[in-house]
Amino acid sequence: MEIETNTQTIQNYNYDLFVIGGGSGGIKTATTASKLGAKVAVADYVKPSEMGTSWGLGGTCVNVGCIPKYLFHSAANLGDLLHDQRAAGFNAPDQLTHNWETMTKKVHEYIRKLNWDAKLTLTQLGVKYYNKLARFVDQHTVELYDPKHNTTETVTAKNIVISVGGRPTYLENIDPKLTMTSDDIFFAKKNPGKTLVVGAGYVSLESAGFLNGLGCDVTVMVRSVLLRSFDQDAVTRVGKYMENKGVKFITGAIPDNVSLLENGQRRVSWGTNSEDFDTVLVAIGRTANTKYLNLEAAGVKYDPRNLNIYTNDVDATNVDNIYAIGDCAFDRPELTSVAVMAGSLLASRLFSESTKLMNYKNVASTVFTPLEYGFIGYSEKDAISTFGKDNIVAYHSTFKPLDWIYNDNVDLCYIKMVCLKENEKIIGLHYVGPNSANIMQGYSVALNLNATRQDFIDTVAIHPSYSEELLDLNILTSQDPLNSEGCKNCGL
Numbered sequence: 001m002e003i004e005t006n007t008q009t010i011q012n013y014n015y016d017l018f019v020i021g022g023g024s025g026g027i028k029t030a031t032t033a034s035k036l037g038a039k040v041a042v043a044d045y046v047k048p049s050e051m052g053t054s055w056g057l058g059g060t061c062v063n064v065g066c067i068p069k070y071l072f073h074s075a076a077n078l079g080d081l082l083h084d085q086r087a088a089g090f091n092a093p094d095q096l097t098h099n100w101e102t103m104t105k106k107v108h109e110y111i112r113k114l115n116w117d118a119k120l121t122l123t124q125l126g127v128k129y130y131n132k133l134a135r136f137v138d139q140h141t142v143e144l145y146d147p148k149h150n151t152t153e154t155v156t157a158k159n160i161v162i163s164v165g166g167r168p169t170y171l172e173n174i175d176p177k178l179t180m181t182s183d184d185i186f187f188a189k190k191n192p193g194k195t196l197v198v199g200a201g202y203v204s205l206e207s208a209g210f211l212n213g214l215g216c217d218v219t220v221m222v223r224s225v226l227l228r229s230f231d232q233d234a235v236t237r238v239g240k241y242m243e244n245k246g247v248k249f250i251t252g253a254i255p256d257n258v259s260l261l262e263n264g265q266r267r268v269s270w271g272t273n274s275e276d277f278d279t280v281l282v283a284i285g286r287t288a289n290t291k292y293l294n295l296e297a298a299g300v301k302y303d304p305r306n307l308n309i310y311t312n313d314v315d316a317t318n319v320d321n322i323y324a325i326g327d328c329a330f331d332r333p334e335l336t337s338v339a340v341m342a343g344s345l346l347a348s349r350l351f352s353e354s355t356k357l358m359n360y361k362n363v364a365s366t367v368f369t370p371l372e373y374g375f376i377g378y379s380e381k382d383a384i385s386t387f388g389k390d391n392i393v394a395y396h397s398t399f400k401p402l403d404w405i406y407n408d409n410v411d412l413c414y415i416k417m418v419c420l421k422e423n424e425k426i427i428g429l430h431y432v433g434p435n436s437a438n439i440m441q442g443y444s445v446a447l448n449l450n451a452t453r454q455d456f457i458d459t460v461a462i463h464p465s466y467s468e469e470l471l472d473l474n475i476l477t478s479q480d481p482l483n484s485e486g487c488k489n490c491g492l
Ligand code: FAD
Pocket: 020, 021, 022, 023, 024, 025, 026, 043, 044, 045, 046, 047, 058, 059, 060, 061, 062, 064, 065, 066, 067, 069, 132, 133, 134, 135, 163, 164, 165, 166, 182, 203, 289, 292, 293, 325, 326, 327, 328, 333, 334, 335, 336, 337, 339
């Protein structure tokens, strides 16, 4: 068979490009390649979680990641407005109750729409979609298994992109069926009740935050510290805010055992302690979804510890026609936008004249805890260990957003700017406060354009705003941050 593409003639392959994994990265790779004239197919299949939860096309972000997480976070924040509404003169009730089923119905409807949109986009662009599990037979051949009908077929492709993402890691030595993960929480049929969240990374703190906001009694079990690799001055405020909202923390602990009680609760024991919970949510990181792929058959190398695939600057594996992007690739930020941009740039390099590489550095991100902690670049500690103490200068400030006059929150909003001492080029920016994600998106453009502290100082503020607080930082982190509650930008 001879297949014409806009770039070359390929002989004997069913497809110019076969994408394994129809999540954020895979779908973007496939649609970009198809728009550039390539003959493309995608395989996507979701193996049910230990609790039996499964979902549709679109991957983690759409089904059990960013989207439901943000919608649960927003719902929790809506409930949190009650106090402010009363303080602002609204005749709001003293107490609110929350209906879990009403919220999840709305969220699931939206997810189903996104699943449908993904399918439609592939169809409209002529991308063949296989709802099947893919694994390698050799470097150009993929076996597709349909678990529903117990059938297999093989297809061949000139190029293969692996974008299989990851799945939550379970606790060793603990029956996974007694715990749930982020793969289950968004599809839980009822309010999870009294919940122990194990772990202290993004997923743990975000889940703890929204569950607490939705009325659950929440405890977080922390092995070392919260958000270990993040700027700890910022993280301290995140933790304190969560504590003020009612989240409890057990530090320096991991569960030794989880057992099922007659009343359906789980008894969790650690050290000499034990406590009963309705739900144990395990959020201790993720493992790449590469086990099923039979990477050995294609000769693709991967890290045996977390199963992430090794790639180079052009996102190629050690096998020249096989690429890997997104969460399954080794040492890449596990973020949707990273997978999407990497996929789009890779497809453009493969099927057009483009040579543009993905810039995996300076990627902004936000933890929605519910107070948002957005950041880009280095923490102060990492900057010092990379460039040396004498070459770094950092400024910080706490502040109270103007509209917090309607609530009792104390001044836990925090900003830190980490600069190279020589020219005060900003190499790290940290913002703990409302709307951090939206604020930091704009500032990430500035940092990617090599902005200096002076550039920020020279920028006229939008007033009143949260983000103006970043423009005039002048207190070194060696000094106590001043609380700028008294409206410095009113000229006072
Ligand atoms: P995925 O989206 O995971 O897609 C991989 C797909 O491949 C899946 O559908 C999988 O079932 C399928 N697959 C696997 N193996 C096979 C196979 N052998 N054959 C066929 N199909 C297969 N990122 C953000 O940027 N912002 C956020 O706010 C955010 N929140 C998150 C919240 C949670 C709770 C979680 C868990 C993650 C969050 N993330 C967030 C991370 C984000 O979801 C991931 O970085 C992103 O989805 C990765 O995309 P991907 O294409 O690499 O993989």
